Each structure stands twice: as C-alpha cells, then as structure tokens.
Amino acid sequence: MTARMLVNGVAATQVSALDRGLAYGDGLFESIRLVGTVAPLWSRHMQRLTEGCARLQIPAPDPAQLWREALEVSRGMPQSVLRITVTRGPGERGYGLPTSPQPTRVVAAFVPPPVAAEVYAQGVRMRVCSIRLAEQPLLAGIKHLNRLEQVLARAEWNDPAIAEGLLLDSHGRVISATMANLFAVVDGAWLTPSLERCGVAGVARAEVLAAYPQVRVGELTLPALLGASEVFLSSSVRGILPVHSLDGCSYAPGVMTRRLQQHWRDLGFSMEQDG
Structure with a gap:
C-alpha cells in the first residue's frame, strides 16, 4: 500500500533508527477517516491524542499544524485514511526519558480499506x-x-x-x-x-x-x-x-x-x- 507521507513536516519515508517509537513503542497514533477535506471526528481524535501524550509525558503536537499536514498529504484524494504517529523521538540507549525530548511526527494518507x-x-x-x-x-x-x-x-x-x-x-x-x-x-x-x-x-x-x-x-x-x-x-x-x-x-x-x-x-x- 502506497502512502503520501510527511516526517516532521518534510516529505520522507524513514525515521531515525534511534527513534524511541521503533526501539520501545514509545509513542501514539491516530487513524482518521477523511472525506475530501473534511474529517468529521477530527476534534475527538485530537482530544485523545492530546490526552495520550499527557499520560506518556510526550510533548503534544500542534493540532493546527497536524491539520495543515493532513490536507497536504491527502490533497486530491476523494476519501482517505490519515495516520498520525507521534513518538518521543530519538534517544540514547536505555529506558530513561530524554531530558529534552524532540518528538517525531509522521503524517501519512492511505487509500481507505475496501468494505462491501x-x-x-x-x-x-x-x-x-x-x-x-x-x-x-x-x-x-x-x-x-x-x-x-x-x-x-x-x-x-x-x-x-x-x-x-x-x-x-x-x-x-x-x-x-x-x-x-x-x-x-x-x-x-x-x-x-x-x-x-x-x-x-x-x-x-x-x-x-x-x-x-x-x-x-x-x-x-x-x-x-x-x-x-x-x-x-x-x-x-x-x-x-x-x-x-x-x-x-x-x-x-x-x-x-x-x-x-x-x-x-x-x-x-x-x-x-x-x-
């Protein structure tokens, strides 16, 4: 399945091998259905993402920035599924939290799964x-x-x-x-x-x-x-x-x-x- 993807706002398909999302599953994600440029449940997704970041002590991304990136990756798609992934970002080896975390933000748009x-x-x-x-x-x-x-x-x-x-x-x-x-x-x-x-x-x-x-x-x-x-x-x-x-x-x-x-x-x- 191909996708349009932004990593920290830049077109890319890779994240650092040192990213804590890869090393420890240290992060969150949202799967959001878009109809053209409308996401009817956007506010609920942002609320859950913000609450999840608070619980995991990860700095929450700006919803307005996420929306701009969502529109960019889904441009021209009549329907899409947006996946927003937020990790704690790169870190040193070990479970200890980075003193100054730099979260990784991935926004990708996929074709919706077929449902008859x-x-x-x-x-x-x-x-x-x-x-x-x-x-x-x-x-x-x-x-x-x-x-x-x-x-x-x-x-x-x-x-x-x-x-x-x-x-x-x-x-x-x-x-x-x-x-x-x-x-x-x-x-x-x-x-x-x-x-x-x-x-x-x-x-x-x-x-x-x-x-x-x-x-x-x-x-x-x-x-x-x-x-x-x-x-x-x-x-x-x-x-x-x-x-x-x-x-x-x-x-x-x-x-x-x-x-x-x-x-x-x-x-x-x-x-x-x-x-």
Missing part, C-alpha cells in the same frame, strides 16, 4: 481469539504504538470469511474486537465494555456514547455476549458494522445499529461503497 456494501447491510463474522489482553490501567484507553497483542490475535486465523476477532482480558471479560470497539444488546439494554483496565477507547465509540447516552459502560462476559440479541462494532475508519455471527452464535442487525449507521451518514461518512 453488503457488509454494512448484513454484518461481519467474528471468532473468539485465544490471546488475552494484559491489564495495565496506565495505558488503558490510549492508542499507544505497542499493538503486538492485536498482531498476534489477527495471526490466529486466515479464513477470509472471518472479518474480526473478539478479544478478552485475562479474567475472561469481553473488551473489544482487534480493530474496533463493541456494543451489544443484553437483556434489552445496550452495553459496551469498560476499558479501564485495557483496550483502546475509540473515537467512534465516544461518538456513539455521546449520541446515545442510554448505552451503559460496564462489564460484559462472553456468555452474556453470546446470548445478546444485537451486536455491532464501531470504528473511526470503517464506521458502524453489524455483527452477523460470533463462532456458533448468530445475530441480526437491529434498530439501534441502523440508527447509528444513519448517524454516521449524517456526519458525512459514506457507508454504501466498496472502498
């Missing part, structure tokens, strides 16, 4: 992953660069008919999909898993919670999920995806899923295309 219209209509197939997410409240919620758990989870299957994997924590609690957050109707009430111990708090999840405050955030067990009457995934890149099946259980898209898909369209995202 029937997927939005009928839903995706999922499987339960064997790997369990480690619990680390300090890192929970933020989108830090260490995604090895998700990489290993995705390596558990190669069936193209299965679009996503379900991730549990070490206590067997449902957390999310590998690339999306999850919502379910359990006993007639909408629920999304708590992410206080692990997992990524997606900006699409935040948008859903803001639009429908009746959705409860709490503990979700696998048996409860398997008995749910409706399940969908939220992703800032792919939007609202109904879940058709999880291992041997089947679900049907319901009213809430359709309402949120319309909410996504109202924000300016298209959900009736193949790319």
Whole structure:
C-alpha cells in the first residue's frame, strides 16, 4: 500500500533508527477517516491524542499544524485514511526519558480499506481469539504504538470469511474486537465494555456514547455476549458494522445499529461503497 507521507513536516519515508517509537513503542497514533477535506471526528481524535501524550509525558503536537499536514498529504484524494504517529523521538540507549525530548511526527494518507456494501447491510463474522489482553490501567484507553497483542490475535486465523476477532482480558471479560470497539444488546439494554483496565477507547465509540447516552459502560462476559440479541462494532475508519455471527452464535442487525449507521451518514461518512 502506497502512502503520501510527511516526517516532521518534510516529505520522507524513514525515521531515525534511534527513534524511541521503533526501539520501545514509545509513542501514539491516530487513524482518521477523511472525506475530501473534511474529517468529521477530527476534534475527538485530537482530544485523545492530546490526552495520550499527557499520560506518556510526550510533548503534544500542534493540532493546527497536524491539520495543515493532513490536507497536504491527502490533497486530491476523494476519501482517505490519515495516520498520525507521534513518538518521543530519538534517544540514547536505555529506558530513561530524554531530558529534552524532540518528538517525531509522521503524517501519512492511505487509500481507505475496501468494505462491501453488503457488509454494512448484513454484518461481519467474528471468532473468539485465544490471546488475552494484559491489564495495565496506565495505558488503558490510549492508542499507544505497542499493538503486538492485536498482531498476534489477527495471526490466529486466515479464513477470509472471518472479518474480526473478539478479544478478552485475562479474567475472561469481553473488551473489544482487534480493530474496533463493541456494543451489544443484553437483556434489552445496550452495553459496551469498560476499558479501564485495557483496550483502546475509540473515537467512534465516544461518538456513539455521546449520541446515545442510554448505552451503559460496564462489564460484559462472553456468555452474556453470546446470548445478546444485537451486536455491532464501531470504528473511526470503517464506521458502524453489524455483527452477523460470533463462532456458533448468530445475530441480526437491529434498530439501534441502523440508527447509528444513519448517524454516521449524517456526519458525512459514506457507508454504501466498496472502498
């Protein structure tokens, strides 16, 4: 996949071999869907990036500068996925923080991943992953660069008919999909898993919670999920995806899923295309 890329504002495709993002995963990233020159969830992405930088003690980039660079790399693309990566920058060997960090900023634009219209209509197939997410409240919620758990989870299957994997924590609690957050109707009430111990708090999840405050955030067990009457995934890149099946259980898209898909369209995202 080719991309247009800026490194610290300069056209480039490489960073220093001494960059702490490469050495330690010491950084954060955001994946942002653009429709032409509009990013409907931009403010939510910037809020999460700023909060993540504060938690990791990395100087936060200027959102206005990031926006200028976003427009530059996505120029002429009718739709794109912008990836913003911020690392602590180059550093000496060892875990100690640099006394005067010089963060590295990478802004790149990619062609969006293809999602067929029937997927939005009928839903995706999922499987339960064997790997369990480690619990680390300090890192929970933020989108830090260490995604090895998700990489290993995705390596558990190669069936193209299965679009996503379900991730549990070490206590067997449902957390999310590998690339999306999850919502379910359990006993007639909408629920999304708590992410206080692990997992990524997606900006699409935040948008859903803001639009429908009746959705409860709490503990979700696998048996409860398997008995749910409706399940969908939220992703800032792919939007609202109904879940058709999880291992041997089947679900049907319901009213809430359709309402949120319309909410996504109202924000300016298209959900009736193949790319």
